[in-house]
Amino acid sequence: MRGINKIYKIDAKNIQDYLDSSNKIDPKMQSFKVALVYAIVGVIWIITSDNLAIQLAGRDNLYEQIQTYKGWGFVLLTTLVIYISIRNSLMLFDKAINEIYQNYDELNKSHETLLELEREIERQLQELHILAYYDTFTKLPNKLMLEKEIINLINNYKSESSADKFAFICLAIDNLEDINDILGHKYGDLLIKDVGDTLKDIVFDSNKVSKLKEDMFAIVLVNIKDKDEVVNKVNKILLKLKRGWKVNNQEFHITYNLGISIYPIDANNFNDLLKNSNMALSKVKTLEKDKISFYNKKIEEINTVKINLINEIIHAIENELFSLYYQPIVDLKRNVVIGVEALIRWIHPKKGFVSPMDFVPLAESIGLIDNIEQWVFRKALMQKKFWNEKGYKAIKISINLSSKRISNDCFIDELCSMTNSLEIDKSEIQLEVTETSVIDNLETSSEVLNKLRNMGFKIALDDFGTGYSSLTYINSLSMDVVKIDKEFIKSIFDKDKNAIIVMAVMNLIHSIDLLVVAEGIENIEQKEFLKLNGCDMGQGYLYSKALPAVEVEQLFNIQFE
CATH class of the missing domain: 3.20.20.450 (EAL domain)
Structure with missing residues (x-):
């Protein structure tokens, strides 16, 4: 579209120069000029040819007068014919130029409209991208964006033949229902945003954090060696999250449950990593609050049963x-x-x-x-x-x-x-x-x-x-x-x-x-x-x-x- 704009602007400049007042054609004046030149040339020709003829053939007054009148009549008649012909042609040309100008003007307006539409489409596409791939409340990537990032991460690990692993963590807020019941969903939403902001601050570099659903976040810890390293990093995150949350002079102690699966030990694709982390999370939720659970095959067997x-x-x-x-x-x-x-x-x-x-x-x-x-x-x-x-x-x-x-x-x-x-x-x-x-x-x-x-x-x-x-x-x-x-x-x-x-x-x-x-x-x-x-x-x-x-x-x- 930008290439078309470039060509269009060059042509438009040529047309605009041509339609400038100093260059604009006036059909009547142009016709008059051509006819006048023709008349002057004709008069000069008549006078010159008559004088030449008199010198060569002698003067005969009647003949001379007839020739002169005939010559002048011919010049006047042909001058009028040429004027009318040229004027009509130039008027048609002028009309065509005016139409071109009007079309150009309309096209120029349409072009501006298209440019505005293009800008609006780009803006809406950006908004759609944000709506499709980001949580509107916490501004964190959502599940769709996380899936794309995990797929890219897995492809990078495979292409580099890396022996490193990454941990896929589902983190759920335990107390959200209590806060919604006691204070209302407005304060529950504030808690979610607060947790999201905290996670954005403490999970950085190549690690990733996203919002999965109302009370659940996903954290991806890359380049980990073993479960002990995961536990150490998770405990550092929880240390920042586990603080008193105060609203209207009422303090809440927020607790969290975490389900963890390891790539590529537990799964080698996004869907299975998410499923296994959720299974580990569901298991720990049924046991007690504020705990960490790693996925294992036994959990899946119990769930299958x-x-x-x-x-x-x-x-x-x-x-x-x-x-x-x-x-x-x-x-x-x-x-x-x-x-x-x-x-x-x-x-x-x-x-x-x-x-x-x-x-x-x-x-x-x-x-x-x-x-x-x-x-x-x-x-x-x-x-x-x-x-x-x-x-x-x-x-x-x-x-x-x-x-x-x-x-x-x-x-x-x-x-x-x-x-x-x-x-x-x-x-x-x-x-x-x-x-x-x-x-x-x-x-x-x-x-x-x-x-x-x-x-x-x-x-x-x-x-x-x-x-x-x-x-x-x-x-x-x-x-x-x-x-x-x-x-x-x-x-x-x-x-x-x-x-x-x-x-x-x-x-x-x-x-x-x-x-x-x-x-x-x-x-x-x-x-x-x-x-x-x-x-x-x-x-x-x-x-x-x-x-x-x-x-x-x-x-x-x-x-x-």
Whole structure:
């Protein structure tokens, strides 16, 4: 485009010189000049030729006059013809020149517009480049730019046949969610910018730093020899980052987790380096805060198993491959079954029995627990309906609620609809929650449980003794039953104090008008102790393990010793 501009400017200069006022053609004046020259030459020719003719042939007045008039007439006529012809031609030429000038003027304006457009396009391209390759908030390179830089770095290492390595580090801010919740996202953004600015200051030379996502940065440390060197450099970076962060006179101690992969030991391309660093980061996040983790093959193997298990859970949900087992709950005074706890079981076609502890927390973490719990409620209530029709209406059924369900009351209408359509008395349904599932969102959980209790459902606090074991929570959550955890029961006779603690706990629970269920009763001594100290109900292997519906039904008509 610049070459075209150069040619265009030279031609434009020539045209402009030609159209200058001193050089501009006036068709009438030019025609007049040509005709005048012709007339003068013609007059001179007539006079000269006439004189020559007189000298040679003599003077004849009439002839002379005729010749003179004829000559003058011819000169005048031809002068007029030449003037008109030249004038018309020059006027056409002048018109063409004017049109050329107008077109040139328009072209010149278009040229200026194109130049302005070119400048605007260049500016927008620069902006697009920044938007495409840089984080607009921290001004750090983003993932796309980092990928380009890593590819170039790897190509340089390969071309130089270098034995050096580089470390690819994913650094995540642990406290960002807390700051967003307490102070708002405005201050969370300020923290991110502050961390980005700090990293720009301390990561320099050929090392690289970029922004990957909201709470995560990437750091590339080049020319490293081993993991010890990486740890030393990372600790120097963290020394600058780990400082009190003060906002509105409130100080926050910022912590970080780091996942690290090494080129070319762990991976030899950008995507795998990023993936492996993220895997190492995910591992350390699940363990504790403020730690560094290097990638290793075992992490990937664990993740592969986890991914496969997730796919199998989805397949099991879609094809209803789970089943419900029921563990009897026994009235310790009458020694008869008064209820059952519905427990999900998964008999895998290849792996056999898969513990709920392996798949339920995983299903909850990936958002599949709703699908599982819907199935559990439907199957358990249908089984309750079946037992009611067979005459076992007195058998209550207990169903566990996950923390996700307790924190959202959307499922209540669904649960009520199922119990109403199956004509089941809500007082025969007991919903079990754990302390840990309600503590994180106590206010909402309390509202949900109160709604359920007011509708007629029974509420039980499960696994009491494994969490905070606070009677304050029991009282505020409006419970009907407290289930003492099996570890509490198991340790009754380990020390004298343990038995005293269990008795005190049961007395306190009774003092606020709640029933007590002891879980994990395995022997007669435990049963007798609990019965003697006023425990209302119990469940455990002494009576029965969890059984399929057909088998547990056989225990409804017997009396335990």
